[in-house]
Amino acid sequence: GQQVMQIPQYQHVQEGEDFTTYCNSSTTLSNIQWYKQRPGGHPVFLIQLVKSGEVKKQKRLTFQFGEAKKNSSLHITATQTTDVGTYFCAGRTGYSTLTFGKGTMLLVSP
Amino acid sequence: DTGVSQDPRHKITKRGQNVTFRCDPISEHNRLYWYRQTLGQGPEFLTYFQNEAQLEKSRLLSDRFSAERPKGSFSTLEIQRTEQGDSAMYLCASSLAPGAEAFFGQGTRLTVV
Numbered sequence: 629g630q631q632v633m634q635i636p637q638y639q640h641v642q643e644g645e646d647f648t649t650y651c652n653s654s655t656t657l658s659n660i661q662w663y664k665q666r667p668g669g670h671p672v673f674l675i676q677l678v679k680s681g682e683v684k685k686q687k688r689l690t691f692q693f694g695e696a697k698k699n700s701s702l703h704i705t706a707t708q709t710t711d712v713g714t715y716f717c718a719g720r721t722g723y724s725t726l727t728f729g730k731g732t733m734l735l736v737s738p
Numbered sequence: 739d740t741g742v743s744q745d746p747r748h749k750i751t752k753r754g755q756n757v758t759f760r761c762d763p764i765s766e767h768n769r770l771y772w773y774r775q776t777l778g779q780g781p782e783f784l785t786y787f788q789n790e791a792q793l794e795k796s797r798l799l800s801d802r803f804s805a806e807r808p809k810g811s812f813s814t815l816e817i818q819r820t821e822q823g824d825s826a827m828y829l830c831a832s833s834l835a836p837g838a839e840a841f842f843g844q845g846t847r848l849t850v851v
Contacts, residue, residue, distance in 0.1 A: 632780075659837060670829060671781060673839040716780050720837065725771065725794060728780030 630655050632719045634729035642737050647704040649732035651717035659720050660693060660700045665731070666713040674702075674715075707736045740764060742843035744830050750849045751820055758816045759846045763832030770813050771840060772805055773829040781829055781842075787813060820850045 631654040641647055651660065659678045663671035675684055677693035677700060684691045690703045700717055714733045718726040743762045751757050763770045768789050773781035784803065785795045789810035802820075807813040817824055827847050831840040 661839065670842040670844050671831075671840075673841065676837075676839060718780075725783045725786055726840065727783065728773075730778070730780050 630719065630721060630724070630727045632717060632727050632729040634717060634732050636732055637730065638733045638735075640735040640737065641707050643709060644706050647707050647711070647734055649702050649715050649717075649734075651700045651702075651719070651729055653698045653719045653727075655698070655721055657697050657719040658722055660697075661718045661720075661726065662691060662700075662702055663716045663718060663728075664713050665716065669713075671716060704734075707734070709736050709738055712736050742830055742832050742841050744828075744843040744846050746846055747844060748847050748849075750851060753822060753850055754819055756816065756818045757820055757848065758814055759828055759830075759848075760812060760814050761830030761843060762812045763830070764834075764841055765811075767832035767834050767841070768810065769833045769836065769838075770807055771831040771833075772813070772815050773831065775827045775829055775845070776825075784815075784828075817848075820848075822850045824848060825850045 633652045635650050661676045662674040665671045675691050680697050681695045682693040688705045692701045714731040716728050716731040718728045745760045771786040772784040775781045783796050785805050787807040790807050802818045805815045827845045829845045831842045833840045
């Protein structure tokens with residue numbers, strides 16, 4: 629079955645440092661979504677990428693979808709304490725349901 | 739509040755008991771999903787509905803689990819003869835269309851003692 633892997637599992641940065649999480653799928657994806665889950669909260673949708681090589685930006689967040697549509701990344705520039713949480717990628721093949729990765733937990737120290 | 743709502747938020751039950759959770763999706767969303775999440779893991783797909791039709795169930799889903807969406811609106815997830823391994827956060831999500839973003843509820847945290 630489809631597998632989605634994320635690295636790293638955990639990262640602790642100082643406020644102002646950059647952060648990147650990587651997502652890799654065992655199969656080619658039709659699209660990939662990113663979610664953020666705050667401690668004690670539920671996943672909240674951030675963005676969806678559909679096209680090969682697509683890059684989207686949301687303020688300090690940059691999302692990329694690989695050319696082969698099997699990998700993706702989320703980069704946060706100049707982290708803030710409000711960025712704390714777990715970031716999940718979730719991949720889809722065709723009209724199948726989303727398969728979530730295990731997430732990358734980000735901790736930001738002031 | 740027009741988001742996805744789940745009830746109850748917390749449930750503690752004894753092993754062997756049956757439990758039922760309810761999910762009310764966003765009203766115009768015809769797709770409804772159930773996921774399970776344990777500590778340190780991502781949401782694991784259980785099942786989903788398009789309107790009242792249950793279109794897919796995870797192969798990992800035990801026969802003790804059943805879900806319904808009788809009128810294409812709210813959904814219930816029942817777990818029979820609960821086991822300690824069923825302890826998890828059960829998340830419901832809804833979306834407007836296939837491939838669209840999923841909106842998650844706050845979840846029901848189940849503890850089986």
